[in-house]
Amino acid sequence: MRTHLCGQIGPAEVGTKVRVCGWVAKRREHGEHLAFVDARDHTGIVQCVIPGTVDVRSEYVIAVEGVVRPRPEGTVNPDLPTGEVEIGDCTVEVLGIAEPPPFVVDDRVDVDETIRLKNRFVDLRRPRMQQNLRLRAQINGALRASMDRQGFVEVETPLLWAPTPEGAREFVVPSRLHHGSFYVLPQSPQLAKQLLMVAGFDRYYQIARCMRDEDLRADRQFEFSQLDVEASFVSQEDVLAFVSEAVLSAAEVATGERPGPIPHMTWAEAIDRYGTDKPDLRFGMELVDLSAVFDGTEVKAFAAPCVKAMVIEGGADLGRSKLDKLTDRAKALGAKGLAWFRVTDGGGEGSTPGLDSPLDRFLSEPERAGLLSATAAAVGDLVLVVADEHRLACTVLGQLRVDTGGRPVSEGPFRFLWVVDFPMFDGVDGDGNPIAAHHPFTMPHPDDLDRLESDPASVRSQAYDLVLNGWELGSGSVRVHRGDIQSRVFAVLGISDDEAESRFGFLLRAFHFGAPPHAGFAVGIDRLVAIFAGEESIREVIAFPKTQSGSDPMTGAPKPLAAGLLAEVGLRPAPAKD
């Protein structure tokens, strides 16, 4: 039906009779003797010259036949990749007519996202979306190829799984054959892949769809894709190497160059220096510890276990309302307050810098000097200080660091980072039991195993995250494969034998039949692609995403079901709320 793609027409095709197919991007008529039609397909736009009139409109589907020729002197269009040539003496066949599109098929206009999603089939025609989805396909291909090269076997796991109440809320699917019973859609293939390890598939991977019925965000959809990996007879370092190889080869496909080796940082260091477990290494603004400076201070606001600071370069000109907003933000994040100090020139020539702050008059001279030297703040800078428990002080400032210094996704280098040695537990539940930071099958750090019962909060795990430019790309861990350790972990978590049996009985049973040591990881593909595409939202790299309230403006999903269909799966509509 066609001999060339639109974007392929160039000087090499001059003199060749060609036939291209595509959509009418633009029509320019010049009377009864001349008209231009820009034909567009996913490779680009080519100008077709019609010696007469032409009866086409925007977005008509056409086939154009003509002979490629150089454009006449002075009519070359340097803004168009095909702009040196045109298809001359064209005949146009209309393959399909079109109503005027709801918005221009052009990257240059920002259209309301609801309208884009309602007309996604038009939106996806736009070059940006074409590029994003094609980039995604390339990245998927690179990931698969890398895992294949490394000897991994792709195995598919069920979408209809058993309810195994874990972290995320699960989507439920009623059973037609067993009224009153339900499948759930997997929030990840976690248990399935561990079973595959027991089954002897010692290197498994899958590009897996995962579903979590939790509130949506720019970087979270109900359903998302992971490069899911698990391997037996491997160490944590082996897993990091496998996954590094995969994401670096994806980076190479996406950007044309391969980033260097991915550095490691412990979780504790990430929190202390960046106030987050997913530091964005593209910029500095590292946190500074002032606890020693304010040890035994008279300043009530700083009488806390930890005093942490961050410098905003040139931030001294921030007005009171901006500072109030930062304070509000800090409070919303859990801080009791936010102290700020403008660094001033201190008056006289060559004098030491001074501080401008409501708190300044409470500071002793050593504290004032210590604050300035520890933060290395210069005149014109702004120093933000939070005093609280160490973790909270760090995370509040870490968030302010991103709020005030954060770079656009599209900017700067790709800075991967492995964050290792996560804590085994994070916080306690309503019954006072520790909560698993990763999941209950995570192997404690061998050096900390003897403190599992006596001091669980201090126990590190063999869990690790992959971070890219401040986004959490994925996480993994070495798994518990020994029954005795698993029992101890369950005991600390407050999971009884009966509960473990009812939730994960099939996995525990499998482990009785010869479980190899194993470890794994999962990489969030939507986020990976979004970052390489320079997109702030993963919706821009998903063909048919949901809105923040979980609906699809195009299909109208979710929708009520007819009563008959409900009855067939054994459900009755709930009585209408008053």
Added chain:
RNA sequence: GGACCUGUGGUGCAGCCUGGAGUGCACGCCGGCCUGUCAAGCCGGAGGUCGCGGGUUCAAAUCCCGUCAGGUCCGCCA
């Protein structure tokens, strides 16, 4: 569950703070003219429940309350 922002012809915006006729801009659409344009140009035209509901007022796109939709964030996402 909560906070904030947005909603005005098909699209993108201005108008709102400080109430006074659906007023304006750009693009698109329809018709006409036009032999080298390229986000063509020129002339003419059509197109509106100012998201929806209520309130205040002589008068509401504008002020107030509620609600719906979209977005960003907190909670949530082992």
